Amino acid sequence: MELNPSAYNLPVRTNLRAVGNNHIGIVKLIKSRIIQKDAARIVKLAKQIQAVQPDIKVSLICTSAICSKSLALLRREGISILIEEL
Secondary structure, X not given: OOOOHHXXXXXXXXXXXXXXOOEEEEEEXXXXXXXXXXXXXXXXXXXXXXXXXXXXXXXXXXXXXEOHHHHHHHHHOOXXXXXXXX
């Protein structure tokens, strides 16, 4: 499994982390709340990763500051959320 963002045609500043076998995490450890607009971007990134490697599972690694609409959107798209502290 590749952790270089350019391998998935993602922006270079995207932070990826291996979570398990065929499981990759998009890391968003920020102090502010993740809103629905951010969640839509994360869904777009996840779809780009799965376009290159269809059998991979994608998760979001973030702090607990995430709005309920973002949680609902990510769950609808099949993106699990892993909570981590700063």
